[in-house]
Amino acid sequence: MSPAPSFHDELGVKVRHWNFRTFLAVNVMCIGAAAFGYAQGISGSTLGQPSFSLDMGLTTASNATQLISAMNALFYVGAFFGTVANGWIADRWGRKPSILLGTIIVLVSAALLAGSVNMAMFIVFRFFSGFGAYILAMSVPLWITETVPPDVRGIFAMFNGFFINIGYLLASYIGFGFYHYTGAGLAAWRGPIALNGAPCVAMLMGLYWMPESPRFLLMKGKDAEARRIVRMLHSSVADPDHYYAEKELFQMRKQIELDRTLDSSWLAMYKRPSYFRRMVMAFFVVFSIAASGAQxxxxxxxxxxxxxxxxxxKQLLFYAGLYCASTPPNLLECLYIDRMSRTKLVAIGLIILACIMSVYTALTAQFINTTNLAGQKAAVAMLFIFFFAYAATVDGPTWFYTAELFPTHLRSKGMVVGTGTYALSSLVWVMSGPTAIKNIEWRFFLIFIILNVLSAIIIWIWFPDTKGKSLEEIAALFGDDDLVVVYTRDIHLDAHHHVVADLALDGGKSATVIEDITDESEKYGRPSVEREAK
Structure with a gap:
């Protein structure tokens, strides 16, 4: 699905400022999201394989429930440590190298998981699979958020959620296919896990040709390369002179000149109240979505x-069907993700999920361990509807709303907070899941209903909307006007290829800056040719 044009140029004419290369680059990067989705989703398919339980001795083990919990828990423990490590990797080496590292780790882990000879080996490499998968889960939406134009940022970021779902879908249907492959015997569970390497290989083949995040390049002083990428990805035939790209690049560059002088440590996240508020919001939004019951x-x-x-x-078929049901709404959300408030969409989604979960819980309480097939089918149908609603509302913002909240010098750390919260929250639910489902049955789902309603109310009332705003202007939503160097509305281009902008200075002063952008090789990045303090 292609985003609809939504940028209005200075003459009030609607102009599209992305092109096929933008679309292609995002899709190639999102292959990493598919690898993540496959790695995370394969556990459900594997548990449904009788060959896995027999091969790993789970059918006779007295601690089978604990082993299943550990299998999933170690994935999320690895996920948390991978996320934390990636906060440093993405800032030190770049968004592309972090995607490369995550892809290689998932690829190697898939091979070793498929070759596991006992449950202990399987659990250990689930840790490494989670480590690499969550590097991808963090780095891909981070790259997208920093690379695409702001007016279609939500749409392109939704591609990440769509590809994650494709990974889940492939894992579930491949698992279902191998279940029916009688020639594999007890090895039937190994094939689906090994095929996690396929999207990894595709990612490795395409990654070399993909650009780095222009904001990361600007942070590292590589202005010329950043300019080339912005002009390449933020332009169209309707804007042959790259006016929009130059305006956006000017804003990025001026803002990052300030960001480079600011404290980028973890301590800074706690010391400045507005940064701490953003960190709390990143934690809460992601925790709320992870606590919806979907995990x-x-x-x-x-x-x-x-x-x-x-x-x-039917277990495997239904499991695959859940992700088949959630694929169309992932695409459907692209139609309105940049038209609706991010926070209102999440809040509405959580309320809808609470309602669906309530019906499912009531049906389960009534028909579990009975012979009422109609009631049992109705309960299954509610899970399908739940996944459809989840994908249509909260799935996308899970991964990119956090990235939008933070300035460039702290964005990777902000993503650590968001993605790490998702990993730890998932750990809590997967650890408690088997025991809770076994002992308290349907009552377990009452927790999700309550949390969904409470979270929706809080997010609706107190959380800011980041839709369509330049990343350089998000600070103003938190009262940090002193950290916004220049607003998009104050940047113009004249007929002589001069950028004319009003910049904020210390002490409440402003200055008019004029920069000549005609000659890329010589004039780009020179000091302003005119500067008048006001």
Whole structure:
């Protein structure tokens, strides 16, 4: 799906400021998101394979429930440590190298998981799979957020969610196919895991040709390379002189000149109240979405379907169907993600999920361990509807709203907070899931209903909307007007290829700056040819 043009140039004419190369670059980078989705989603399919339980001795193990919990828990423990490590990697080496590292780790882990000879080995490499997968989960939306134009940022960021879902979908249907491959015997579970390497190989083949985040390059003083990338990705035939790209680049460059002088340590996140507020918001939004109930369903759908009386074939088929149901709404959300308030969409989504979960819980309480097939099918249908609603509302913002909240010099650390929260929240739910489902059954889901409603109210009232705003202007939403060097509305281009802008200075003063951008090789980045303090 291609984003609709939405930028208005200075004459009030609607002009599109992205092109096929923008579309292609985002899609190639999102192959990494598919690798992440596959790595995370394969556990549900694997648990539904009788060959896995037999091969790993789970059918006779007295601690089978604990081993299943550990299998999923170690993935999220690795996810947390991978996220923390990537906060340094992405800032030190770049967004592209971090995607490369995550891809290689997932690829190697997939091979070793498929070759596991016992449960202990399998659990260990689930840790490394989570480590690499969450480097991808953090780095891909970070790259997209920093690279695409602001007016279509939400749409392109939704591609990340769509590809994650594609990864889940492939993992589930490949698992279902291998279940019916009788020639594999007890090795039937190994094939789907090994195929996690396919999107990794595709990612490695395409990554070399992809550009680095222009904002990262500006942070490292590589202005010329950043300019080339912005002009390449933020232009169209309707803007042959790259006026829009030059205005945006000017704003990025001036803002990052300030950002480079600011404290970028973790301590700075706590010392400045507005940064701390952003960190709390990043934590809360992601925790709320992770606590919607989707993670428990995703990891333990086979157990839920089994409790409703369905056998292995239907368990795997239903599990695959969940992601088939969530793929169309991922694309559908592209139509309105940049038209609706981000926070209102999340809040509405959480309320809808609470309502669906309430119906599912009531049906489960009534028909679990019964022979009422109609009631059991209705409960399964509610899980399908839940996944559809999840993908249509909260799935996309999970991964990119956090990136929008923070300035460039702290953005990777902000993503650590958001993605790390998702990993730790998921860890809590997957650790408690099997035991809770076994002992308190449907009552477990009451927790998600309550959390969804409370979170929706808080997000609706207190959280700011970042839709369509330049990343350099987000600070103003938190009262940090002193950290916004120049607003988009104050940047203009004249007929002689001069950028004319009003910059904010210390002490409440401003200055008019004029820069000549005609000669890329000689004049770009020179001091202003005119500067008048006001």
């Amino acid at each position: 428990v369903i995703a990891n333990y759908a086979s157990i839920l379907f089994s409790n409703l009386g369905f056998g292995p074939t």
